[in-house]
Amino acid sequence: MTILDGKKVSADIKAEIKADVDKMKQRGEKVPHLAAVIVGNDGASLTYVGSKVRACEQVGFESTLIKLSSTISEIELLDKIHQLNKDENIDGFIVQLPLPKQIDTQKVLMQIDPDKDVDGFHPTNFGKMALDMTTFIPATPFGILELLERYNVETKGKHTVVIGRSHIVGRPMSILMGRKGFPGNSTVTLTHSHTKNITQITSQADIIITALGVPNYLKAEMVKDDAVIIDVGITRVPDEDHPKGYVITGDVDFENVSKKVSYITPVPGGVGPMTISMLLKNTLLAREQHRFKKGL
Ligand code: GUN
Numbered sequence: 340m341t342i343l344d345g346k347k348v349s350a351d352i353k354a355e356i357k358a359d360v361d362k363m364k365q366r367g368e369k370v371p372h373l374a375a376v377i378v379g380n381d382g383a384s385l386t387y388v389g390s391k392v393r394a395c396e397q398v399g400f401e402s403t404l405i406k407l408s409s410t411i412s413e414i415e416l417l418d419k420i421h422q423l424n425k426d427e428n429i430d431g432f433i434v435q436l437p438l439p440k441q442i443d444t445q446k447v448l449m450q451i452d453p454d455k456d457v458d459g460f461h462p463t464n465f466g467k468m469a470l471d472m473t474t475f476i477p478a479t480p481f482g483i484l485e486l487l488e489r490y491n492v493e494t495k496g497k498h499t500v501v502i503g504r505s506h507i508v509g510r511p512m513s514i515l516m517g518r519k520g521f522p523g524n525s526t527v528t529l530t531h532s533h534t535k536n537i538t539q540i541t542s543q544a545d546i547i548i549t550a551l552g553v554p555n556y557l558k559a560e561m562v563k564d565d566a567v568i569i570d571v572g573i574t575r576v577p578d579e580d581h582p583k584g585y586v587i588t589g590d591v592d593f594e595n596v597s598k599k600v601s602y603i604t605p606v607p608g609g610v611g612p613m614t615i616s617m618l619l620k621n622t623l624l625a626r627e628q629h630r631f632k633k634g635l
Pocket of ligand 1: 436
């Protein structure tokens with residue numbers, strides 16, 4: 340069994356990006372600038388956004404964190420987005436999800452300039468992704484592809500089962516694994532809350548990508564020998580023995596599942612760190628595209 344070490348691969352990618360940024364600086368070019376908008380005080384969201392901003396500092400990007408009140412109106416948030424769209428200094432930005440109830444998420448995502456949409460959530464970019472065109476691929480699916488590629492995990496002709504159909508992970512992942520090329524060329528089954536006999540489906544899978552958010556959901560008896568397991572779950576489970584009062588737990592019963600599979604991602608240290616590095620990669624791409632557009 341091989342651990343797909345997202346922490347290590349993510350550090351490698353950050354080092355590669357930093358080398359690119361150092362070259363940009365030597366040439367006297369502007370470095371990439373990422374902005375992150377966070378609405379409200381959700382602890383997990385604040386942690387994730389904090390990690391994204393710290394990662395920018397590590398690779399030499401500029402970053403701007405915009406914290407907005409949980410009571411902000413939709414109009415005020417849209418106003419902020421229009422400002423960021425217009426701001427020549429900012430190459431890409433994200434609006435951390437979930438958003439408070441009074442705000443229509445789709446309406447907000449639709450207003451982000453697709454050229455600055457480094458999360459790849461705008462319908463234009465999602466459509467381009469589905470059509471195999473160059474675009475910003477959502478960071479978590481992009482990170483999973485990168486892990487499979489760097490560990491040379493065979494995906495061609497394999498049966499990939501995706502658990503969960505979220506717009507951020509499950510749905511794009513199901514499209515990407517079926518694309519031509521590597522990683523891809525898989526036969527994909529997308530399962531969700533209405534799927535019947537899930538164990539029958541998962542136990543036939545060569546590759547399982549689970550993005551459900553239910554701790555320890557995937558048990559050893561649901562998995563065939565030598566399968567490849569990608570765990571996207573990151574649920575905070577209360578634990579008084581831990582200084583933070585919780586532990587981050589994945590969707591996979593790692594202790595038992597890891598004994599019978601060929602590759603598996605740990606939680607933490609698997610997909611999570613990859614997501615951040617791929618957001619940086621998308622921001623670097625945004626910078627290059629803006630420079631190209633301006634003919635510099
Ligand atoms: N919330 C959970 N994952 C993500 C992500 O990848 N991007 C944004 N913007 N919000 C998220």
